[in-house]
Amino acid sequence: MEQIIYLEVDDDILTVRDRLRRAQSKHVLLVVPSGCQGLRRLLDFRLLRRQAASLDMDIALISGNATLRDLASEEGLPVFSRLSQGRRTVRQKRQWQTRDQPGLEGLRARLAHQKPRWWHWVPGVITIVLVLGVLIWSGIMIWPSATVSVVPAREPIGVSVVVEADPMARAVDWDRMRLPARIVQIEVVDRDEVETTGITNVAADKAVGTVLFVNLTRQQANIPTGTRVSTSAGTPVFFQTIEPVTIDPRGRLRVPIEAVEGGPGGNVGANLINQVEGSLAATVRVINESATSGGTNTQARRVTHGDKQRAQDLLTQKLIQKGHAELNALLEEEFLPIETMWINQYSIQTNFDHHVNDQSNTLSLEMRGVVGGLAISEENATEIVRQALHRQIRSGFHLMSGTAHFSRGDLLGIDEETGVVRFLMEGVALTEAEIDETLLRKAIRGRPIDQALAYLRQTLPVETEPTLQVSPDWMIRVPWMPFRITVVKGERPKEIAHALPGA
Numbered sequence: 001m002e003q004i005i006y007l008e009v010d011d012d013i014l015t016v017r018d019r020l021r022r023a024q025s026k027h028v029l030l031v032v033p034s035g036c037q038g039l040r041r042l043l044d045f046r047l048l049r050r051q052a053a054s055l056d057m058d059i060a061l062i063s064g065n066a067t068l069r070d071l072a073s074e075e076g077l078p079v080f081s082r083l084s085q086g087r088r089t090v091r092q093k094r095q096w097q098t099r100d101q102p103g104l105e106g107l108r109a110r111l112a113h114q115k116p117r118w119w120h121w122v123p124g125v126i127t128i129v130l131v132l133g134v135l136i137w138s139g140i141m142i143w144p145s146a147t148v149s150v151v152p153a154r155e156p157i158g159v160s161v162v163v164e165a166d167p168m169a170r171a172v173d174w175d176r177m178r179l180p181a182r183i184v185q186i187e188v189v190d191r192d193e194v195e196t197t198g199i200t201n202v203a204a205d206k207a208v209g210t211v212l213f214v215n216l217t218r219q220q221a222n223i224p225t226g227t228r229v230s231t232s233a234g235t236p237v238f239f240q241t242i243e244p245v246t247i248d249p250r251g252r253l254r255v256p257i258e259a260v261e262g263g264p265g266g267n268v269g270a271n272l273i274n275q276v277e278g279s280l281a282a283t284v285r286v287i288n289e290s291a292t293s294g295g296t297n298t299q300a301r302r303v304t305h306g307d308k309q310r311a312q313d314l315l316t317q318k319l320i321q322k323g324h325a326e327l328n329a330l331l332e333e334e335f336l337p338i339e340t341m342w343i344n345q346y347s348i349q350t351n352f353d354h355h356v357n358d359q360s361n362t363l364s365l366e367m368r369g370v371v372g373g374l375a376i377s378e379e380n381a382t383e384i385v386r387q388a389l390h391r392q393i394r395s396g397f398h399l400m401s402g403t404a405h406f407s408r409g410d411l412l413g414i415d416e417e418t419g420v421v422r423f424l425m426e427g428v429a430l431t432e433a434e435i436d437e438t439l440l441r442k443a444i445r446g447r448p449i450d451q452a453l454a455y456l457r458q459t460l461p462v463e464t465e466p467t468l469q470v471s472p473d474w475m476i477r478v479p480w481m482p483f484r485i486t487v488v489k490g491e492r493p494k495e496i497a498h499a500l501p502g503a
Contacts, residue, residue, distance in 0.1 A: 002027035002087060013038040017051045026056065029086045032063040039068060045075040060086040144479040146470045148444075148456065151463040151490040152435055154400070157392045158428040162412065163384055165376040165421040172380050174387060179380045181421060184336070185372035187347070188323045193364045194311045198302035200359065207259040207266025207295030211239070211273055214285045215247040221284050222246050223255060228277035229286045236275070237268055239292070247284065257288075259295055266295035301361050303354045311365040312350060316343055323371025333379050339411050340374040340421055374421055382406045385427040393431050396461065403430035433461035435489070441482035444468075452478050464490070 003025035007016060016038045020028065032039055039045060039061075052059045061072050061079040072079040080086040165181035172179045211229055215221040223245045230236040238260040247253045257273075259266025273288040275281070320341045328336055347370040354360045385406050393399060409424030440460075444452040449470060456466040470478060479485060 001025060002029055004029045004031060004083070006031045007033060007036055007038065009033050009035055009037065011036060011038045013044045013047055016044075016048060020048075020051055020055060020057065020059070023055075023057065026058060028052075028057060028059045029083065030059060030061050031083065032061055032065070032068060034063070034065045034068075036068075039071075042071055042075060045071050045077060049075055049077055062086050144471065144475050145484045145486070146444075146468060146478050147486045147488060148440065148466060148468050149488045149490055150435060150456070150460055150466040153397075153433040153461040153463050155394070155397065155431050156428065157389065157431055158426070159385060159388045159392055160409070160424060160426045161385060161388050162422055163381050163425045165374060165381075165423070167374055167419045172384075174384065177384050177388075178420075179377060179384065181340075181374040181376050181419075182334070183372060184327050184331070184375045185344075185370055186323050186327055186330075187368065187370050188319050188326065189366070189368040190315060190318055190322055191364065191366045192311060192315045192318060193362050194307060194314065196301045196303050196307050196360055196363050198304040198307065198357070199299055200302045200357075201297045202300045202359065203261055203263030203265075203295075204298040205294055205296045206262045207239075207264075207268070207292040208256065209239075209288055209290065209292030210254045210256050211286050211288045212252060212254050213245070213247055214287075215249060215251050215283065216285060217283050218249045220246055220248060221280070223253075223280065223284070227280060228260070229257065229273050230275050230277065231268055231272045232275050233272060237266060237273075238277075239266070239273060254289075257292070259292065262295060263297050264295045266292060268292050300359050303356050303358045303360055303363050305356055307363050308352060308356065308365075311352075311363055312367065315365055315367045316348075316369075319343060319367060319369055320371055324373065327371075327373065327375075331375055333377065334375040335378050335408065336373050336375050337411050337421060337423065338373075339414060342372055344370040344372065374419070376421070376423075378408075381408070381425055382427075385425045389427045389429055396434055397431040398434050400430045400432045405429070435460060435487070437487045438482070440487060441485045444478050445482050445485060446480045447478050448476060449478065 003023050005019055005023065005028055007019075007030060011019075016030070039048070048059075059077070061068075061077055062081070062083050063069055063072075063079060064081055069079045069081070078086070161177055164176070164178040166178055167181045167183055169178060169180040213221070213223055223241060225241055225244045227241045228238055229240070230238045239257040240260055241255050241257055243256060245253055245255050268288070269291045270288055273286060273292075276284055276286050320338075320343055323343075324336060324338050324341050347368075349368040351366040353364040386404065389404065390399065404427065406425065406427045409426055412422040412424060414421050440456075443459075444455055447455070449468060453466070453468050456462075456468065460466055468478070
C-alpha cells in the first residue's frame with residue numbers, strides 16, 4: 001500500500017529527507033506544493049533520489065509546477081501532475097542502481113559510469129605542460145643566488161655642550177639644556193687634631209741657696225723639712241727648707257733652701273729673705289747671706305684663637321668630604337659635584353679639648369653638622385648630549401648602535417644667587433651611511449654582472465669597493481628574484497678605530 005506525504009511550503013530538504021526516513025511504506029507519493037523551499041534546486045532532487053535509493057524506497061512526485069517537474073525528470077525521478085497517475089506508477093517496483101546509492105560505493109559507481117572522451121584529457125595535458133614549464137622557469141629564476149658585500153661609509157661625530165642644573169626647575173628643558181637639581185642633606189660627625197702655634201714662657205728650674213737661722217730662745221729649735229721662708233719687700237718670694245735641722249739654744253745654723261715655684265723669680269739678692277712662716281717666727285730669725293740662683297724659664301706651646309679657627313676650618317672641609325662620600329653612596333643614577341657641597345652653619349656643634357692659652361702641643365676638636373649639596377640626574381644629562389649628538393648626524397647617515405660614548409667634563413661655575421650649576425658634557429659616536437637593501441636588490445636584479453658592479457660603485461656610499469658574487473659561477477647575470485640577492489655589510493677598517501674613546 002502506497003503512503004502519501006504532503007509537504008509544506010516551508011519544508012527544507014533536510015525535513016523532506018527526514019519524512020522519507022520515517023515513512024511506514026516502501027511506496028511513497030510526495031505531494032509537493034508550488035514554491036516548496038526544500039525542492040527548488042537540482043541538487044535538492046539529487047539528494048532526494050539518493051535518500052530513496054539508500055532506503056530502497058519507490059517514490060513519485062506530484063506537483064502542478066512545470067519547473068519542478070522538469071528538475072525531477074532531469075534527475076530521473078518519476079513526477080506527475082495528478083495524484084491518480086502517481087499511484088499506478090509507484091506500485092511498480094523500481095530497481096535502484098549502485099550509482100544512485102549515497103556514500104563511497106555510489107561515488108565509485110558514478111565515476112565508473114562516466115566514460116570520458118579523448119578530448120576530456122586535453123585540458124589535463126595542457127595543465128601538466130604548463131605546470132612543468134612553470135617549475136622549470138621557477139628553477140631557472142630561483143636557483144641562482146648572489147651576494148653583495150659592502151662596507152658602508154662611516155664617520156665619527158662628537159659634541160661638547162654646557163648643561164645647566166637648576167635647583168628651582170621642575171622639569172627638563174631640552175632646548176635650553178637645563179635640568180632640575182635636587183637638594184640632598186645628611187648629618188655627619190667627625191674628629192680632628194691640630195698642632196698648637198702659641199708660645200709662652202713657663203718656669204723650668206727652681207732657684208736654690210742657703211739661709212742662716214738664729215735661735216732666739218734658751219731651748220733647742222727644730223726646723224723640719226719644708227719650713228717656709230720668704231722675702232718681705234714687694235711681692236713675697238717663697239722658699240722652703242730641703243732637710244730637717246736642730247738649732248742649739250741661742251745657736252746659729254745654715255740650712256739649704258729652694259724656691260717653691262720655678263723660674264727666674266726665685267733668684268733674689270742677699271739679705272732679702274728675712275721672714276719665717278708659721279709658729280717658728282717667734283723663736284727663730286732667718287737671713288740669706290748670699291743671693292739665691294738657678295731659677296730659669298723655658299718656652300711651651302699654648303692654644304690660641306687662631307688654632308681653634310684653623311681646627312674648625314679643617315674639620316669643616318673634612319665634614320664636607322665625608323658627607324659627599326656618604327651621600328654618593330645613597331644616590332642612584334645621579335651625581336653630586338663636590339663643588340656644590342655646603343655645611344649649615346647653624347647646625348654646627350663643636351667640642352674642643354682645650355681652651356685658649358691652655359698649654360698643650362695639640363688641640364682636638366669634635367664637630368657635628370648638616371652637610372648638603374645638589375644631586376643631578378646622570379640620565380637626563382646624558383640624554384641632553386644624546387639629542388645634541390643626533391643633531392650632528394648628516395642626512396643619509398644613522399647612528400651606529402653601541403658606538404655612542406658619553407662623559408662628564410669639568411664644572412664651569414655655580415651662580416651664587418640662583419644656585420644654577422653649569423658643567424660640561426661630551427659625547428662621541430660613529431655614524432654609518434644608510435643603504436636601502438630593498439632598493440639595491442631591485443636596482444641590480446637581472447642585470448649583467450659588470451653593469452651591476454658599475455651601479456654599485458657609482459651609487460653606494462661605501463668605505464671600500466663593493467663586491468658581487470653570483471652562484472653558480474657560469475651565471476652572467478644577477479638573479480631576477482630580489483629575495484635571492486643577499487646584502488652583507490662588512491666591518492669598518494681598523495685604522496679609523498681611534499675615532500672612538502677607549503679604542
